[in-house]
Amino acid sequence: MKKLDLVVRFAGEGGQGVVTSAEGLAQAATQVGYHALTYATFPSQIMGGPTWTQTRVSTTEVLSAGDELDVLVAFNKEAYDSHASAVREGGVVVYNSEEFAIADDLKSFGMPFDELAKSTGNTRAANMVVIGAIAFLVNMPQEYLEEFVTKRFTRGRTNDQQIIESNIKALSLGRDQAKNSGFNLGTLEDAKMPSVDQILIKGNEAICLGAVAAGLDFYIGYPISPATTVLVWMESNLVGPGKFVYQVSSEIEAITGILGAGFAGKKAMTATAGPGFSLMSEGLGLGWMAEIPVVVVDVQRGGPATGLPTKTEQSDLFACMHPAHGDVSLPIIAPGTVEECFYASVDALNWAERYQGPVILMSEMAIAERAQNIPKPDLSKLNVESRKVYQGSNGYMRYEGPGVTPMPIPGGPGSYTANGSEHDPIGDTTHLAERHVQMTERRFNKLNLLKDGHYESDNTHERIVIMPWGGSKGPSQEAYQELRGKLPIGWYYTMYLNPLPTSLLEELRQKELVLVPELNYQGQWSSILRSQGVNAESITQYTGLPFKVSDLIAKIENRINSHTERKAKA
Amino acid sequence: MSTKNPEYDFKWCPGCGDFGVRRALEFALADRTVEKETPVENNVVVAGIGCSGNLTHLLEGPQPFSFHGIHGRTLPIAMGVKMARPDLNVVIVAGDGDFLSIGMEHIAPQAARNLNVTAVIMDNAVYGLTKGQSSPTTNLGEITSSTPYGKMESPLNPLDLYLTLGISFIASGYSSKPRDTAKLITAAMDHPGFSIVHIQSPCTTYNDTYEILKGNAKKGIQPLLWNITEDHDPSSTDSAYNLIHSGGWPVGIIYQSSERPSLDQQHEEIHKKVGEKTARQLLDRYSL
Incomplete structure (x- = not known):
């Protein structure tokens, strides 16, 4: 053979x-x-x-x-x-x-x-x-x-x-x-040319390309491993009329700068890693509060603090979902493959425009510099969204009502104050209790616009399923393919982590056990799933390296066996 | 806008210098819409946090766009607006605490970039909204709520700082002269580069400096403020330096240089040569 x-x-x-x-x-x-x-x-x-x-x-x-x-x-x-x-x-x-x-x-x-x-x-x-x-x-x-x-x-x-x-x-x-x-390993099976045109590209490059394909206008950033390659790529390629790219002096400048650009009507993005992301906390809260579309890419590395700058980890999930003080829950898309990096980037820009707020694209070191062949994206078939822009006369209530409203753009009609303090419909600061209630609900309501993400599933009749996230998808998928048919196990996967696609969440809630392979100590994704009524349990690793397939297979078998035993005893 | 808005409950204290600065900005914006024949919506006011930042809600007359963000970050927000839309006129309004303490790290980079925005700074040498703590411009030894036994740091001379950083337009104003201050703001907005109008704007509640600024002949108090005379050459850094260090608070244009291009001019110049790269062209590079 x-x-x-x-x-x-x-x-x-x-x-x-x-x-x-x-x-x-x-x-x-x-x-x-x-x-x-x-x-x-x-x-x-x-x-x-x-x-x-x-x-x-x-x-x-x-x-x-x-x-x-x-x-x-x-x-x-x-x-x-x-x-x-x-x-x-x-x-x-x-x-x-x-x-x-x-x-x-x-x-x-x-x-x-x-x-x-x-x-x-x-x-x-x-x-x-x-x-x-x-x-x-x-x-x-x-x-x-x-x-x-x-x-x-x-x-x-x-x-x-x-x-x-x-x-x-x-x-x-x-x-x-x-x-x-005199050595020989045996003949490698002949190559079969894929039916679709392929490109060879790295994760960070795919993010850049996806953003440009989705109409990115404005990129600023600060060098940090492993996100620097995004800045460097953008510096040479985000050029042309109306485009702006620039290296700024800190991540605080980066986040507040893209908020200024998003407010001014542009599709704006920055990329960073853990330490830089931490510095962006307050700015992200401002984006949520003032309802400004921006995208922040967090290419995760080992943390906390300076951590392991050149190693991989999936430990920023808590930070990305709730980066700021106050009632905030930011949308997250976390691609698990190089191909998904491209589409996640398109979707992140679309989401930001659609719900008018910050979206976090979570990648990780192990994907960032991974080169992989992927089917060449068909740009003519991409769905590219742009925010609703206010076109009426002056005296506009920019923050009126329970959901997204058209956004006025400076230079056009409908001047208002984009305000990081709690505000009334025209953006003036207010402390009225009923207004804070209404505006808080308005901001969370807007997340409902993002629950249409797609997901993968297999063997959905099984009561025990495996559901990795991000870069743990590949090894988990390989382990699953090995175990499928040998053990009673099903498969779920999505890159749309927050908010989860509605029907996916409903399906997961029906499961007896959802096993989550993830590269962090706390079991961050399973914890978030449990908070949403899913009986999830993590398989963790925090070595700075990706999962080995053989390790995962052993751990999954182990968990299923002990679950079955526990159930039998009960 | 606030006078007609029952939900907005913020008020400046009677006699606050910020009233005069607001009036000056209103004059300058109104003049600009006439002079440049552009709608007021082409102006964006980026406000800091503190008493002064509320100026954006209290502006009367035709309303510009405004962005009332987070503490200390007016400059990078303004940079985002300006570089996204170089055709807009971008003005920031902030106090000495917001601009010179927490926001200090943003001044030097914008000076180096010669970012084409105008900063209108209201200096009352105290944190007013948090009820009277010391700020970078509070005098040495001053008793405030956070320095009950006297302030231990020397006060910052903001004009000296601006000149050292190479900010290309520096003016100094006084809040009780809104017409004069408006002229300074207009000159700053017309300047193609980073401009700062630093205004003495006293706090009647926590640091009432009206008397020492204006002087009081009856009490024998010499005024700190003095008008810059016509023989001053604002294009000379040496003259500007001497002016700043000649005692008291000079009022008028201290320094102005149009030698360096602004960031948006530089960007336009360079990118004209580069041309456009489309998503399709970039994608094709990765073809096998």
Whole structure:
């Protein structure tokens, strides 16, 4: 039987080509019709420092980075020492023999990455040497890779042909080295070109692209890992008439600045991570109170305080849902895949425009820099919403009534005061009890406009279901596919966390047990579900790393068994 | 608006300097709609929190748009409005506590950007709405409710600060002269860059400085306020520095320079060259 997937980890020091090799493999594989996903970790220093990136190539959609390695590419001794144990039985280690040598461990072979590249006349082709070797190990036809190289380096420059030839030579040199090593992992099943056009994109890039597709006008932000790539992307790409992008001096400037822009009629957004999000608390309350459409992206990392800036976690849910003092409940969309990042971003802008207030888009480190092939979004089919704008005469009651009202835009009719103090219908400050009651209810009523999100479900007749959120979706889905049919278990998933789609909440309330895999200590999502009358229980992990599928399978089995036992005793 | 609104129950104390500042802003806005032939809705007033911030609810006559936000954040809110819509005239109104204490961190960046907004600052050297605590401009040794044994910090000289930060238009005014102050506000709004009109606006309840500002010949009190004479050259930082450090409170235009482009001008200039990138073009970059 042929192999259905290939998991390769590239490990070394920052600057050795770890990321370019991993992404190169993903690009080459997706080019010929495979599915691929990369999972990146980052050193917390600028130059050097241990780092690794994992690429999983498969004949079907990739759900997680893969627990066990088929191949480890070790760029230095430290990488070999730290990661060799993750290689599965029968797997192979390819190491850079210029850096170190190891006694025969029956699973490793060395080759001089850079020397081989140099011999092709192109010192930058070391990643192709490595990819050539990997391709041989799974008997991938060389034509696949040559096609990729030709396409990638045809850039209309005079030396294109020279670069293409040197890269193809590098592929062959790597291939010969692997051949001579005698190792082989078995043939990878042929790629089947997906029927829909694909793009290869990272999570943060998909968020940016979704926002632009939804009509984003205004972006300001402050650098913070792992959200900086959003700022940097926007700085070069959010350009054109009426657009504005700018790096400001703090997250407080970012949130209050986008509120100013949202008030002035623009679709405005900022992106941040935990510490920056905390600084935005008061501003988010203001946006809720003054009813101003804005989107804040929180790319979660380990917290609290400075926490684990380069590790992944899903621990900002409480903070995102209730970021500010007072009665506030902010809408949250939390994508679980790179593809969902695009659509979540479109929906976040739509939601903000529709209910006129701040919307939080929660991503996480593990998705932010993950490159994955996704079906190319059809922009002509996107639903893009814009706020209702007031067009009448002056003397308008901007905050009148129990729900959303058309918004006057400066320069147009209907001048009013956007007010962060409790206010009357024209926006003047008031302390009347009945007005605070009416306005509080008005603000919460508006959330009802957002309960039409869609969700996934499977085996809905089961009384025990698994319902992950955000980036834990992939590993949970893989675990579920493994357990489905073996255990009595169903599946629910949505990225629309607040407010939950009405019928989803009704279905969840009927369940005996809802198991929630999530990357935090407190079990934040299950706690929120319990507060809404769902019997939910978390499977937690707080290591700074995503779930391993095998761990999840064991934990889910365990929970189901103990639930059954408890029930039997009762 | 408040006089006709029974729900709005805030009042300034009798004699509050902010009445005069409100009048000055009303004059300046009314003049602007005539001069620029633009509707009053093209003006946005961003208000801080404190007695002074209530100016936006108390403005009479044709109403501009306004944004009464959170404490200390008038400048970044105004930046958002201005950079979203450079065609709008954006004015912030705030007190010495809002602008110079909690809001201090926002002044330097806007000065560097030369953000094209006008800040109208009402300085009474005290926190009025919270009932009389010391502020950055309260004098050393002053007894207030939060400094019962005397204030321990030196007072900030805001004009000196503005000049040091490179703010491109600096004027100093007095609340009891609304016509004169209106002229300063108009000049500030016409200035293409960051402009501040810093106004002495006494608090009759917690820090009544009318007498020391105006002087009292009978009591032999020399006035602190003095009008800047015509021989002052506001384009010179040296002259402005000397003026600020020559004692008392100079009233008039202290400094004005149009050498640097404003942030919106810079943005327009740079982005003219860049051109537009559509979602479709950006998406196609990721094609395999």
